[in-house]
Amino acid sequence: MNKDQKQELLAKIMKNSLVEMPFSDFDDQVMLRIQQETVATSQSRRDRKRSSIFFALGCAAGMILSFLLSVYQWEGVQNGMFKLFAQVVFATILVYFVYQIKAFVKYQGPAQ
Amino acid sequence: MDSIYLRKIRDGDTEAFRYFLREYKHMAFSIALSVVKDEFLAEEVVQNAFVKAYRNLDKFHRDAKFSTWFYRIVTNEALLTLKRKKREIIDFGMEYKEDIIDENQIYSLQYEELSNLVNEALKQLSPKESLALRLFYLEEESVKSVGEITGWSAANIKVILHRARKNMMCVLNQLMNKKDE
Numbered sequence: 001m002n003k004d005q006k007q008e009l010l011a012k013i014m015k016n017s018l019v020e021m022p023f024s025d026f027d028d029q030v031m032l033r034i035q036q037e038t039v040a041t042s043q044s045r046r047d048r049k050r051s052s053i054f055f056a057l058g059c060a061a062g063m064i065l066s067f068l069l070s071v072y073q074w075e076g077v078q079n080g081m082f083k084l085f086a087q088v089v090f091a092t093i094l095v096y097f098v099y100q101i102k103a104f105v106k107y108q109g110p111a112q
Numbered sequence: 113m114d115s116i117y118l119r120k121i122r123d124g125d126t127e128a129f130r131y132f133l134r135e136y137k138h139m140a141f142s143i144a145l146s147v148v149k150d151e152f153l154a155e156e157v158v159q160n161a162f163v164k165a166y167r168n169l170d171k172f173h174r175d176a177k178f179s180t181w182f183y184r185i186v187t188n189e190a191l192l193t194l195k196r197k198k199r200e201i202i203d204f205g206m207e208y209k210e211d212i213i214d215e216n217q218i219y220s221l222q223y224e225e226l227s228n229l230v231n232e233a234l235k236q237l238s239p240k241e242s243l244a245l246r247l248f249y250l251e252e253e254s255v256k257s258v259g260e261i262t263g264w265s266a267a268n269i270k271v272i273l274h275r276a277r278k279n280m281m282c283v284l285n286q287l288m289n290k291k292d293e
Contacts, residue, residue: 010277013284014249016227017234021141023155027133030162034126037163 051104055097062090114178121169129166136179137162139251140186146242147190148197149235157193161186179251183261187243194239233283241276248273 023029069086113131120128140161144154165172165182172181221229234242247258255269264272 006281007277010280011249013226013230013280014245016223016230017142017246017250018138019142019145019231021137021155021158022151026137026155026159027130030133030159031127031130033159033163034129034166037167038126 048104051101055101058097059094062094066090115174118169118172118174118178121166129162132165132178132182133162136182139179140183142246142250143183143186143243144190146234146246147187147239148193149239153193153197154190157190158186160193161189164189177257180253180257180260183247183251184263187261190239229284229287233280233287236283237276237279240272241279244269244272245276245280 066083066087069083114135117128117131137158140158141154144157144161145151148154148157161182165185168185172178234245237245243262244258247253247261248255251257253261255266255273258264258269259266262269
């Protein structure tokens with residue numbers, strides 16, 4: 001048998017190398033996964049939108065509060081210390097939420 | 113046909129994706145089996161590949177061939193699964209000796225017998241050789257298309273195919289001699 005004949009024989013033999021998917025519920029399993037992912041994706045999109053809105057509202061509220069604290073004189077309160085305390089708390093909350101959002105985005109990353 | 117169903121999916125008809133499952137699952141399973149050598153793992157690979165393909169349909173360039181794009185996903189997923197399961201692709205570069213095969217013996221086999229023999233032989237080849245043979249002969253892909261699916265260079269594919277053809281004939285010969293004993 002020469003090289004061309006061998007190649008021809010191999011080509012004919014290889015036509016029998018298709019292995020059919022042996023699992024009868026394969027199609028349904030895949031479609032179920034896709035449907036579940038679609039629902040989870042749209043839910044997570046809504047959650048991300050909501051969390052961004054609340055984060056923005058929280059930042060705005062914190063900035064307004066900081067401003068008000070620096071402007072108004074509170075009776076019986078050492079203004080300077082209270083202002084500093086409020087600003088430290090605000091900065092801590094801000095840093096914490098930025099960290100949470102970064103972690104959330106990182107978690108969502110592989111799913112996309 | 114592919115573009116019609118892609119349009120349907122883009123328009124929100126998720127069920128239209130079943131067309132792709134029907135058309136491509138068998139070849140995808142064969143490709144996955146070439147690499148992972150286990151039916152249950154291959155099923156897992158193909159399932160993950162279809163889900164990934166659905167997720168990334170918006171990244172698929174409509175003027176390209178869907179099969180090339182999808183089989184690339186299957187191949188990458190199969191290789192990733194091998195890595196995850198910590199199974200190494202140990203390519204010993206086995207050189208089989210006897211590659212002279214009795215053509216008449218081959219043709220005398222029933223379809224199912226021949227199919228089993230061929231798939232048993234492919235199981236014994238390395239993942240690369242088995243994959244290259246299936247893509248080249250079964251899908252009748254050109255060397256260039258095999259390269260697009262696997263990421264291998266044309267020169268590398270030619271070397272793998274050359275080795276794979278030789279080894280395939282040898283393994284078939286060995287299996288048929290074993291059968292006769």
